[in-house]
Amino acid sequence: MVEAYRPSSLEEALKIRADKGALPFAGGTDLMVKYRYESGAVPEYPAPVIFLTHLEEIRKIYSQDGELHLGAGTSLAELMSHSEVPELLKEAVRTIAAPGLRNTATLAGNICNASPAADGVCALYALDSRVKLSSPRSSRELAIYEFITGPGKTELREDELLTEIIIPRDRSTTRLFRKVGTRKANALSKLSIAAAARLSGERVDEVRIALGAVAPTVLRSVELEKQIQGLSRAELSERLEHFVQSYEAMVQPIDDQRSTAVYRKKVAVNLLRQFLTSIAA
Amino acid sequence: MKAQISTPIRRVDAKDKTSGAARYLADMSFEGMLYAKAVRSERPRAKILRIEVPRLPEGYTYVDASDIPAGGKNKIEMIKDDWPVFADKEVRFVGETLALIVGPDRGMLNRLCREVKVEYQDLEPALTIDEAESLKGGAIHGTDNLYADYNLRKGDPEEAFKKADRIIEDEISTGYQEHIYMEPQGVVARPEADGKLGVYFSGQCPFYVRHAVAGAMGVDEEMVRVQQAVTGGAFGGKEHYPDVISTSLAVAARKVGRPVGYFFDRVEDISYTPKRHPSRTTFRTAVDERGNVLAMDIDVKLNAGAYESCSMVVLQRAIFSVNSVYDIQNVKIRGRAFATNNVPSDAYRGFGAPQGLFAMEVHMSHLARTLGLSDLKYKSRHLIKKGGLTVTNGRIHEEVKLPEMIERIDEMSDYRRKVKEFKKGSWRGVGFSMFNHGSGFTGNGEQEIIRGVVKMRKRSDGLVDLLVSNVEMGQGLQTTFRKIAAMVLDLPVDQVVYNDPNTDLVPDSGPTCASRSIAIVGYLVQEAAKKLKARWGEEGEVLVEHRYAHPPRLHWDQEKLDGDAYPSYGWGINVIEVEVDPLTYEVETKGIWAIHDVGVAIDEKVVEGQVDGGIIQALGYGSLEKLEVKDGRFQQRTMADYTIPTSMDFPRIKSALVDNPYEYGPFGAKGAGELVFDGAAAAFADAVQMAIDRDISRIPVTPEYIMEVYEND
Structure with missing residues (x-):
């Protein structure tokens, strides 16, 4: 049998998490697959589970100081229908699985599962997102790329819960989200790209590019972005192949049951080039 | 004029299955079950x-x-x-x-x-056809790893090869399918x-x-x-x-x-559990100065897995289908089913025919591309006609309506105009495939092995028991069998009782497979119903039976694999239009058209269901359903990784039927269940070929494969 807790407040949830080492269970759409058991058998989880999505404290979506705060308990469907959620994130979330799953799955779960192929996470990288982690005694914030450290690995401590996702306002003027999946719906990503840029006149003021499923974590190079920022569109056009090659060197995908390294690399680079071309002169 | 029986009625099993009332095995309870x-x-x-x-x-x-x-x-x-x-x-x-x-x-x-x-x-395991052929690790089966090794001959291929203006070689392969x-x-x-x-x-x-x-x-x-x-x-x-x-x-x-x-x-x-046999087919084709095929030398190899099961018969159907709808005058065919250390390959809708038909259709399109000729014109030159000789030296006994069907599907799909408009390599393509499928068991199956029997009983309460061993498995048999019996007996459909079979209660009318349920058993149902009708006035219970008799015009030699391999054929054409994304090599299917000759549809809606399901299943086979083996294990083991199409992947299918009544089929019907699977993979591959102006030689045509073909040219 699975030992399960349904706390009535976030405070109680944090205490159970700390005391029991319970597994945070939000929509459950990853956990139920991970710990699936053959038909007719009772599932076995390595730890007690703690249900969370009913908690009012983490079901809010609100803006504060120009930033959007997404409560960890909000479902993908809820955030898709919220007016202040950035379009880039909505586009990514729209490609996740199918409506039934999006009604129950959460973005917080998508983050904590820490798959390099997570579509929502790819967009969060490109949006400079942060996560709020709470424990019974304190709370802290980490950038999304600091929080996720490898496939299935995060900085979440044994007494912490991810309670909020914080997204700075997206002021981009050009965006691209593209998921290349195993089919058109209910599909897992072979690779994905989430990119945003702000152009003012002929100048590239800001650019953020994230590539999914081509490295152990979502790939984003702030270094390369800095080199692009401030260039005129004509200058970017001249140096476009240089930047494409720099990204190409960083793209290190693998062969697996869904695709090949060669394909992932080629197509990631094609899509990246398409985006850079769209913002260059 | 459409036959009266073709008018659709509500499927008998529709309500139970859509409402959830149907009790599947796991819903049944057995006291004390472990x-x-x-x-x-x-x-x-x-x-x-x-x-x-x-x-x-x-x-x-x-x-x-x-x-x-x-x-x-x-x-x-x-x-x-x-x-x-x-x-x-x-x-x-x-x-x-x-x-x-x-x-x-x-x-x-x-x-x-x-x-x-x-x-x-x-x-040391042997997992691939090549490893099995080279006896890696020693023979798994016999001394040569061959479950079956057949040779067919038609005409005089050696002589014809001598007259060749040009010889074109080709290799086509197909993958596993779950x-x-x-x-x-x-x-x-x-x-x-x-x-x-x-x-x-x-x-x-x-x-x-x-x-x-x-x-x-x-x-x-x-x-x-x-x-x-x-x-x-x-x-x-x-x-x-x-x-x-x-x-x-x-x-x-x-x-x-x-x-x-x-x-x-x-x-x-x-x-x-078993999968469709992976295949590799090589062609050596001799053509004359106009490009017309003089002769073919064909070698078909199947990966049959660890135990033989039905592989010899799958191989027979594969090689009997490998000239598809074309009358090639001189042909030499070798077919081999190899033992390997994989999960045994077994029956899957089409039973070897899809592999043979795909190989031939794609090869014909390669010949047209190589010779710089129009695909449809080139294929049309070689079409088999009534009276034509099959690869087993049997005859096509029925009228071949393909020329009429070509015109009809061209009207439906605008195929010829699109071929002109979409330039080769324009990332847009339209593909065309023709195919046929023998209804019923291969060779001597129906007359020597199965010898099906159907019984029918008028009960004293006036209801009629239809006693057959064939099953409803989603293909609509509960509806179509009842319609056949009811129409002959002039009864309402709900007065015919047809329960899920129990071997104590029904005679052996054979298995539910091989597109035989309507074409073979349906005919027995019709004939039994006629017998019952003749005795309808008798008091009390009346029991009649009807046994399979092979149509007298057919001959077959099982030793030599010579003669009429099938009593009748269904025929079909598919057209598929695609757009390939030049950045991701993903294929967007823009249109699907189909026309089939299934003799006469017992129920148009049931056949339409078969057409829709068969084509989408074949497009999955042709484009999405990658199943790889590593160290003897399938790598795609979940429904997330083994991706069959969803309703988002392909557009609605536009399909039509032509009537061509078959003398020995119920109300003129022939088999439909497998035919409708046979053509879509080749039409899809053909469309992609045009879009990227490269030969496609294997399925599934994944974006990864398209990239490989495009980049390595």
Whole structure:
């Protein structure tokens, strides 16, 4: 049998998490697959589970100081229908699985599962997102790329819960989200790209590019972005192949049951080039 | 004029299946039932040195080859009997059953199975056709790894090759395909109060199960009673594999004296149950100065897996189909089915024909591309006609309506205009495929092996019992069989009673496969109904029967594989339009058109359902359904990784039928169930070829493969 807790407040949830080492269970759409058991058998989880999505404290979506705060308990469907959620994130979330799953799955779960192929996470990288982690005694914030450290690995401590996702306002003027999946719906990503840029006149003021499923974590190079920022569109056009090659060197995908390294690399680079071309002169 | 019978009626099983009222095997309850779980081989090829069974808790029982009753045998009698009920000396594939553990709790069974320690002496496995051909690790089967090796000849190929202006070589290959039927495999075996052994199963062929179980248990067939449960889908995957589960469960049920059920989990089902045979076909084709085909030398190889099962017959259908709808005057064909250390390949909708037809159709398109000729014009020059000779030197006895169908599908799809408009390599393409499919068993199957019987009984309450062993498995038989009987008898459809078959109650009208249910058994239903109608005035119960008789105009020599391989053929054309994304190589299918000659549709809506399902399943086969083997294990084992199409992947299909009544079919009907699968993969490949202006030579045509073909040109 699975030992399960349904706390009535976030405070109680944090205490159970700390005391029991319970597994945070939000929509459950990853956990139920991970710990699936053959038909007719009772599932076995390595730890007690703690249900969370009913908690009012983490079901809010609100803006504060120009930033959007997404409560960890909000479902993908809820955030898709919220007016202040950035379009880039909505586009990514729209490609996740199918409506039934999006009604129950959460973005917080998508983050904590820490798959390099997570579509929502790819967009969060490109949006400079942060996560709020709470424990019974304190709370802290980490950038999304600091929080996720490898496939299935995060900085979440044994007494912490991810309670909020914080997204700075997206002021981009050009965006691209593209998921290349195993089919058109209910599909897992072979690779994905989430990119945003702000152009003012002929100048590239800001650019953020994230590539999914081509490295152990979502790939984003702030270094390369800095080199692009401030260039005129004509200058970017001249140096476009240089930047494409720099990204190409960083793209290190693998062969697996869904695709090949060669394909992932080629197509990631094609899509990246398409985006850079769209913002260059 | 459309035949009256073709007018659709509401499907008899629609309400129960859509409302959830239908009771599938797992919904049925059997008092005191225990569950079984297989201890499976972890190795593709090894000798079994020792098996250490953990101490089992009370109520749990270990069942293996030593439990097979005296008089029984550790062999599953299918077409061949090389597949053991329980592996006891060696294992030949990953997932082979070594033993069952039986008990009340399925979680406990999973744990106990994991605790069984098997000591193996590993042998070198042969997994691919090439490895099997080179006898890697020594022969798995016989001395040459060949389950079957056939040679066909038509005309004088040697002489024709001498006259060749040019010889063009080609190699076409196809991959595995998993059935993904609605509900996974499931069987319950129960010792019955009357001393018989009851078997309840989801599947296609009740008498196959009875035969296999009786053989393994060493009892008369009458001592085994098989009851089909509501079956949501099978596609050939439940043609023979239920024999594999039933035999071991029968041994277990006898040992414990209680009902024992085994309901496969989806991952278990994908990992260990049979698949469509992968194939590789090479062509050497001689053409004259105008490009016309003078002769072909064709070599077909199938990867048949670890046990033979039905591979020899699949191979027959593959090579009999490998000239498709074309009349090639001089042909030499060799076909071989290779033993490998993979999960045994077995029946799957089309039964070898899709592999042969795909290879030929794609080869014809390659010839046209190589010669710089129009695809459709080139293919049309070679079409077979009524009276034409097949590759087994049989005749096409029916009118071939392909020329009329070509015009019709051109109107529907605007094919010819699109070919002109879409330039080669423009990332847009339109593909065209033609195909035919023999209805009924191959060769001597119907007249010598199956010899189907149908019975029909007028009851004293006025209802009519239709007694056949064929099953409803989603293809609409509950509706179409009733329609045939009701129309002959001039009764309302609901006065014909047709229950899921029970082998104690129905005669053996043969298995539900090979596009034979309507074309062969449906005709027996019609003829039995005519007999009953003639005796309708008689008082009380009236029982009639009708037996299969081979149409007198057909001849067949099974030794030489010579003559009319099939009594009749269904015919079809598919057109598919695509756009390929130049950045991601993903294919967007823009349109699908189909036209079929199935003789006469017994129900247009039922046939439309077959067309829609068959084409989408074939497009999955042709574009999405990648199933790779590594170290003898399938790499795509979940429905997330083994991707069949969803409703988002392909547009609505526009389809039409042409009537071409068949003399020996009920109301003129021929088979439809497999035909509708046969053409879409080739039309898809052809469309992609035009879009990227490169030859496509294998399926599935994944974006990865398109990139490889495009980049490596």
